[in-house]
Amino acid sequence: MFKASKATKALLSTTILVSALASGASAYAAAAPAQAKKAGEFVSASVDRSSKGNLIIHWKANADLGAAKIYWSTSPDNIEKNGKLLAQTYTGLNGYMAKDPKPGYRVYFKVKAGNGATVTTAERKVNLQGAFNFRDLGGYKTTDGKTVKWGKLYRAEELGHLTTADLEYVQRMGIKTNVDYRTDAEVKAMPDPVLAGITNIRTDEGNAGATADLMSMIQSGMMKDEASAVQMMAGFNKQMVDAPKFYVQLMELLNDPANIALVQHCTAGKDRTGLGSAIILLALGVDGQTVMNDYLLSNVYREEANKKTIEGVKQQIKDENVVAAITALMGVQKEFLQAAIDEMKAEYGSIDGFLEKGLGITKQERAKLKAMYLE
Known part of the structure; x- marks a missing residue:
């Protein structure tokens, strides 16, 4: 038995x-199907955690948006205003890998392109052991x-x-x-x-x-x-x-x-x-x-x-x-x-x-x- x-x-x-x-x-x-957007906008974004604990931020845009700034915060609200600058990069790279900026806390990211387009994202799975x-x-x-x-x-x-x-x-x-x-x-x-x-x-x-x-x-x-x-x-x-x-x-x-x-x-x-x-x-x-x-x-x-x-x-x-x-x-x-x-x-x-x-x-x-x- x-x-x-x-x-x-x-x-x-x-x-x-x-x-x-x-x-x-x-x-x-899984992400929602891309909405119809005018050229020059982000269409999706996500965050994965590597086996070593690094965070990989992914994004897609419907055009080359040029330079980008990545901000992070432990609050999902007003990330750019209340958070900190993580990195400056280029949207054409479609991603950025960084060390966890605040281990032990849930972190949210905002990617802002040179033309003002933005996208907010985070890990879908909450990083817990139990x-x-x-x-x-x-x-x-x-x-x-x-x-x-x-x-x-x-x-x-x-x-x-x-x-x-x-x-x-x-x-x-x-x-x-x-x-x-x-x-x-x-x-x-x-x-x-x-x-x-x-x-x-x-x-x-x-x-x-x-x-x-x-x-x-x-x-x-x-x-x-x-x-x-x-x-x-x-x-x-x-x-x-x-x-x-x-x-x-x-x-x-x-x-x-x-x-x-x-x-x-x-x-x-x-x-x-x-x-x-x-x-x-x-x-x-x-x-x-x-x-x-x-x-x-x-x-x-x-x-x-x-x-x-x-x-x-x-x-x-x-x-x-x-x-x-x-x-x-x-x-x-x-x-x-x-x-x-x-x-x-x-x-x-x-x-x-x-x-x-x-x-x-x-x-x-x-x-x-x-x-x-x-x-």
């Missing part, structure tokens, strides 16, 4: 899925040419593995509100840390969670092969749309300026959090393909941890079909999120209809969200 270790259980997130179902759902650094899937939703383009602000909206997995240095790092990020989607059983197993200045809010408090484990799911036939796992996850996402109380509360919190910046998380940071992130981006006007790309990034950030867990699973379960099912459960697939999108359209006529009728977001509230989180 397969007995999952504590780490495996956390990664598989099996209790999450079963309890949510039982209660009625009580390319790397969390693989803690990331920023900033930098994505909307269909009307706006950009999601950096440093205001985060998505993450469980926070109980954060190191002491991680906790200090997170506290410096200026996060005000931590939204936890987990059940009582999950929270008891791995409580969130209490940090000064950050309010922890539970959306699923009072839901004890189911006691079913991975073995019982396999024996019941729910996890007999990859197709059954995909079907189960698609159904889980549909149920979260049909009973969206988590996201009604999320939208209410986002509409209150006192909650900026906000992080939302579950256990693996890919299912409940994945749909929550998709809803946020859709409400802000980000196009569907970009939303899907962000959803699928969980496969990138959880890849190494998932590989290690699957190797352990293979040592104890010899049925290749069951291993394929568990592998599917640990990741995300297009079909999962697409099932939720399709359910929104089937039940409410459109995504906008779901936002307005399913979540109760008025046009005025949506306009307020855009004013708060876009630039």
Whole structure:
């Protein structure tokens, strides 16, 4: 019989899925498609961290913009005014590598060309040792040419593995509100840390969670092969749309300026959090393909941890079909999120209809969200 270790259980997130179902759902650094821009503007930018800890700033422009200045700051607001000059370079080089200007802090960059064109960017993944899937939703383009602000909206997995240095790092990020989607059983197993200045809010408090484990799911036939796992996850996402109380509360919190910046998380940071992130981006006007790309990034950030867990699973379960099912459960697939999108359209006529009728977001509230989180 397969007995999952504590780490495996956390990664598989099996209790999450079963309890949510039982209660009625009580390319790397993907960027948005380039918006139509007049010649002489930046069209995209991103930041990667090398194995040695150096930061590589990438950018693309639709013309040669000549000389450029790169500014940095530990705040995403008014970087050029409140930050410091990192370097002077040329936009035609399409990038610049530098040592981390402030180790232990989250850093944001602004690239300014000689013609006045600018672009702001940062690492999408937050640089933590105890969390693989803690990331920023900033930098994505909307269909009307706006950009999601950096440093205001985060998505993450469980926070109980954060190191002491991680906790200090997170506290410096200026996060005000931590939204936890987990059940009582999950929270008891791995409580969130209490940090000064950050309010922890539970959306699923009072839901004890189911006691079913991975073995019982396999024996019941729910996890007999990859197709059954995909079907189960698609159904889980549909149920979260049909009973969206988590996201009604999320939208209410986002509409209150006192909650900026906000992080939302579950256990693996890919299912409940994945749909929550998709809803946020859709409400802000980000196009569907970009939303899907962000959803699928969980496969990138959880890849190494998932590989290690699957190797352990293979040592104890010899049925290749069951291993394929568990592998599917640990990741995300297009079909999962697409099932939720399709359910929104089937039940409410459109995504906008779901936002307005399913979540109760008025046009005025949506306009307020855009004013708060876009630039």
